[in-house]
Amino acid sequence: MPATKKTKTVARKVKDRWRAKEWYKIFAPKMFNEMQIGETPSGDPTSLIGRTTEVTVHDLTGDFSKMHIKLKFKVSDVTGFDAHTVFVGQDLTSDYVRRLTRRKRTKTDHVIDARTKDGFLVRVKPMSVTEKRIQASQETAIRSIMTQHLQKTVADMSISDVVKSVISGDMAKDLSRATKIIVPTKRIEIRKTEVLEIGTPLPDEKSIVEPQPVEETKKAEATEAPKAEAPAEEVVVEDVSDAGMEEAGSETDEGEESVEDKDQ
Numbered sequence: 001m002p003a004t005k006k007t008k009t010v011a012r013k014v015k016d017r018w019r020a021k022e023w024y025k026i027f028a029p030k031m032f033n034e035m036q037i038g039e040t041p042s043g044d045p046t047s048l049i050g051r052t053t054e055v056t057v058h059d060l061t062g063d064f065s066k067m068h069i070k071l072k073f074k075v076s077d078v079t080g081f082d083a084h085t086v087f088v089g090q091d092l093t094s095d096y097v098r099r100l101t102r103r104k105r106t107k108t109d110h111v112i113d114a115r116t117k118d119g120f121l122v123r124v125k126p127m128s129v130t131e132k133r134i135q136a137s138q139e140t141a142i143r144s145i146m147t148q149h150l151q152k153t154v155a156d157m158s159i160s161d162v163v164k165s166v167i168s169g170d171m172a173k174d175l176s177r178a179t180k181i182i183v184p185t186k187r188i189e190i191r192k193t194e195v196l197e198i199g200t201p202l203p204d205e206k207s208i209v210e211p212q213p214v215e216e217t218k219k220a221e222a223t224e225a226p227k228a229e230a231p232a233e234e235v236v237v238e239d240v241s242d243a244g245m246e247e248a249g250s251e252t253d254e255g256e257e258s259v260e261d262k263d264q
Contacts, residue, residue: 020043021041021042021043022042022043022081023040023041023081024039024040024041024042024045024048024081024082024083025038025081025082026038026039026040026073026083027083027085028055028060028073029073029084029085029086029087029201030201031087031159031164031207031208032060032208033207035060037073037085038053038055040053040083046078048075048083049075049077049078050074050075051075051083052072052073052074053072054072054073055070055071055073056069056071057069057070057071067093068092068093068095068096069090069091069166069167070090070091071087071089071163072087072088072089072090072091073086086198087163088194088198089195090166090167090190091191092189092191092192097127100187100189101129104133105129105131105132105133105186106129106130106132106133106139107128107129108127108128108129108139108143109125109126109127109191110125110126110127110128110143111123111125112124112125112147112151113196114150114151115154115155116154116158116159116162116199117156117157118158118159118199118200118201118202119199119200120159120162120197120199121195121196121197121199122162122193122194122196123193123194123196124150124154124166124190124192124193125191125192125193125194126146126150126172126175126188126190126191127188127189127190128142128146128175128179128185128187129185129186129187129188131184131185134183141182142183145178145179145181146175149174149175149178150175153174158201160201160208161208162193163208166190167208172188172189172190173188175188
């Protein structure tokens with residue numbers, strides 16, 4: 001019988017790719033105070049460019065009434081372990097949009113492209129809901145008025161002004177006033193916003209949101225906590241006891257002097 005050859009098995013070391021990755025902090029643009037909005041792991045900083053993340057306005061401002069508005073950011077630059085982003089879109093949650101739709105009403109979706117004064121090409125998608133059902137000619141007239149009005153308005157605004165107007169609801173109110181001449185609308189919401197072309201932000205761009213009040217209260221409580229833990233009562237008691245001992249000593253001295261005077 002032919003001799004069988006014995007094969008040796010060599011154990012290969014498997015490299016743990018997860019341990020080789022580093023954690024990078026993701027920061028919002030300057031219009032949102034460059035707040036930290038998350039963290040992401042990566043083995044190569046260049047692979048972070050182009051990654052997107054979503055946060056709600058509530059996460060940035062602490063305003064519970066804005067939980068239905070989602071903001072989308074894309075990583076544009078990485079410095080050390082800090083990833084900086086740019087604004088690329090806004091959206092409403094699906095359950096919020098569903099609540100706005102009712103029977104015997106006309107819901108009309110619009111798509112409008114406009115360019116800001118700092119070079120951003122923005123696609124705005126408003127949604128209008130009327131009190132009752134309207135005709136197709138009225139929907140066409142509303143679309144025409146919205147397109148002309150929004151393009152003219154956005155041309156005089158920067159990208160931060162557009163985002164602020166969308167979040168605060170001023171853009172929806174402005175469109176509602178403009179389309180009122182055709183038919184009264186029950187509700188107008190900016191359902192979605194997309195940045196098609198990224199321009200150059202203005203050098204004097206300011207933040208459009210205030211810091212989170214929740215964090216400020218936590219910081220205030222943290223700074224006041226050590227003062228509350230200090231044994232203030234014990235210190236007061238000790239001071240009073242010392243003062244009492246000194247007063248008692250002075251009273252005894254005066255008593256002795258008075259006795260001596262009497263003896264004299």
